[in-house]
Every structure is written in C-alpha cells, then in structure tokens.
Amino acid sequence: MTRKAEKPDFEHALSELESLVVRLEQGDLPIEDALASFEQGVRLTRECQTILQQAEQKVQLLTEQDGEIHANDFPNREE
Template structure:
C-alpha cells in the first residue's frame, strides 16, 4: 500500500475506529503471528493511525480552548408574570 493511500484510508476513520485498528495491530505484532514484512507494514499503518489520533485530539483540544475562552452568557432573567422554574 502506498503511503498516500494509507494516509487517505486512515484519514477517513473516526477516533474510535482508529484506536480499534491500532489495538488489533498491536495484538497481531505482540503475538508474533505474522511474518516480518507484514509486521513492518502493520507497524507503518500503526504509526499512521497514531498520527491520525493525535491530530483528532489536537483539534478537539483547540475546540475546547475556544469554547472555554468565549464569554459566558448571563442567565436569562425570568419575567415577574411567568411561573418560577423551581417550586418549593
């Protein structure tokens, strides 16, 4: 698989899908069930998955920072004529 195709395929995955594939790769390599060449290919794919997950996490972190920096809105005041939200 070419590096470009690998990045394209990995780039389409959700964070959860990428983590699941990464776990499967680690299991295969640790069990020693695959030949060396396949291990190297799986390692390469694993690294692409790790980079993809890092990118997703960095974007999420930036989004959280942006949301956190926004000024909090004041709670809406209740009209005197309307019913209270909580009754005692």
C-alpha cells in the same frame, strides 16, 4: 452511498490500532507483514493524535472568555 471523504473517526482508528498491536504482540507475523502493520500503526497513531489535538483546540476555544483561557474542571462522574 459510501462515505469515502468522511473525516477519520477516533474510535474506529483507535480500535484498528489496538487490533494491530495485538497481532504484533503475538509475534507470529512474517517480517514483511509486521513492518506493514507497524507502518499502519504509525499512520493510525498520527490520525488519533491529530483528532485529539483538534478536539483540544475546540475545547480551548469554547472555554476562552475575554481573550483569556479559563480552566474549567469537569464534574466528577463517579457514583
């Protein structure tokens, strides 16, 4: 069973975007392929931004108390 209707995965989209950037930076793609890769990169960037905005909204809702948003510092994970 395939997962076509699955929500976009941030890590997967970011990995694809990084691969596109590497290929574009090499500078050896024909112009048509470079333009297609750039267009795909724009789409992936928008997907990543949407996912991050949704995550930010969720965090904001989870930290809202008594109708006010309280900024909570995350613990330092450095050892």
